[in-house]
């Protein structure tokens with residue numbers, strides 16, 4: 541494995557770690573084709589939307605709820621654009637090991653977080669969101685944007701990147717405020 545591939549594997553491992561351990565090793569993100577990259581990007585947004593719905597169900601903290609609502613709004617908008625692009629190109633996203641790892645990790649994270657309440661839930665939610673956005677943004681910048689071959693997919697990822705970075709900055713502030 542060359543250093544670039546190792547970096548990509550590390551990014552996937554970070555996502556998995558961020559969303560709790562999963563048993564199956566993550567597929568190497570650097571080897572994904574455009575349809576698999578589109579699937580991972582779509583899945584990553586759906587995972588964040590899922591976490592946000594959990595936060596809206598369990599948190600009464602106004603700042604946490606505001607962040608969760610922002611996640612639902614922004615990730616839904618990005619996924620709507622992704623679906624419109626795939627429809628236009630008459631293509632279907634392809635499921636893959638990286639997407640499956642994200643889903644498995646989120647199952648475990650949701651299971652762990654739903655047992656918490658009050659400040660304990662809020663702290664865990666924002667920590668998980670920070671780690672998750674750091675990992676996804678790392679993968680987007682180091683692997684998916686450079687590797688995407690279709691110009692429109694690459695452009696879509698480039699539009700999403702600053703939005704997701706803004707989420708990372710936003711939640712980083714919440715993590716600091718809660719310490």
Ligand SMILES: [Fe+2]
Pocket residue numbers: 588611615673704707
């Ligand atoms: Fe987000």
